Amino acid sequence: MLEAAMRAGTHSRDCVFEVFARRLPNGRRYGMVAGTGRLLELIRDFRFDEAELNWLQANSVIGSDALDWLADYRFRGDIRGYREGEVYFPGSPLLVVDAPFADGVILETLTLSVLNYDSAVASAAARMVSVSSGRPLAEMGSRRASEQAAVAAARAAYIAGFDATSNLEAGRSWGVPTMGTAAHSFTLLHDSEEDAFRAQVATMGPGTTLLIDTYDVPKAVETAVRVAGPELGAVRIDSGDLPTVVADVRAQLDSLGATGTRITVTNDLDEYGIAALSASPVDAYGVGTSVVTGSGAPAAGMVFKLVAHRDSRGEWVSVAKTSAQKASLGGRKRPMRQRDERGTAAAEVIYIGDEVQPDPRDRELQVPLVSAGEVDERYLGAAGTALAREHARFAVGELSAESFRLRAGDPAIPTVYLP
The missing domain is CATH 3.20.20.70 (Aldolase class I)
Incomplete structure (x- = not known):
């Protein structure tokens, strides 16, 4: 895609990419966003080194112009998204990437591999926390995951409310309390x-x-x-x-x-x-296989789609897939969490377009994560992990009691689109 867009002269068009899930795993009432802090560190450090470029050239993956472009690559665009630890629902625009086409599309696989796995683990862990009656939970699944996924799973489970992990690397890298x-x-x-x-x-x-x-x-x-x-x-x-x-x-x-x-x-x-x-x-639970495999839903089903771009005249146009069962909704969006008079979540309201006037009682869901290529440091490392855990507690606290039932049912709140 990069090379073809460069040849067509469309690689530099300003674009808006969006990450969302069309649906929740069967029977789930809500999902939980996790992996944002990991992803931001990976984007900050995402480069193509000489060995990688040489391999791409030797295997004729791309031509010289695209290789030169990759050699100078670092992400310089903007990213907004739901805070890590936030709950989400079908259609929630969890992450929005504003960048030229080439700069944004090169991050698609990286973004989805992190958010799909970490959010699957956090979503399963949140369900376990909700039925644990306040008793401590320890993540003990490292032997049921790959060595890198094991660390990510421990972090995601901790964000969702687990109290400790048996994975010492998660303690060293992310400040997760350890036990054994x-x-x-x-x-x-x-x-x-x-x-x-x-x-x-x-x-x-x-x-x-x-x-x-x-x-x-x-x-x-x-x-x-x-x-x-x-x-x-x-x-x-x-x-x-x-x-x-x-x-x-x-x-x-x-x-x-x-x-x-x-x-x-x-x-x-x-x-x-x-x-x-x-x-x-x-008095306490230790959970292994089920949490690191998302308790039957090992991926969150998130996708990375282009929703708007500048056309050949420099005008913004909304774009979307219309294929059967995989249709998407184009345009910039501004998601809000509508709450009732008691502060309980009532709907996921997604305003479409730039000229929107949300209800001032609703809670803004997206925050700036990357501005002109500079990552917001608050969301990184052990401090960012602790912040995500704190926000998860807050976000889950807005849900109704019905949201925590384990039997199959519809999402806890509806997703409503407004022009």
């Missing part, structure tokens, strides 16, 4: 379960979390309290009929005087499994 427990292999390594518990307590102190389902759970509970004392921090259960096992373990811990010892459960939990444990004496 011993694996079954640690117990199996030792001559007895008691030897394993003693080694862990000697190193980590009695406040550690002991894994109690390698062999016999009741025996492990007795051994754990005998080794660590009633000050034992927590036990972890990773198998069995969890509601029954958790109730039995709680009763046994209390009978042994370990009334303050917490119970953490893992074992392939998803939002439905967490909801099923709401009446059980669980």
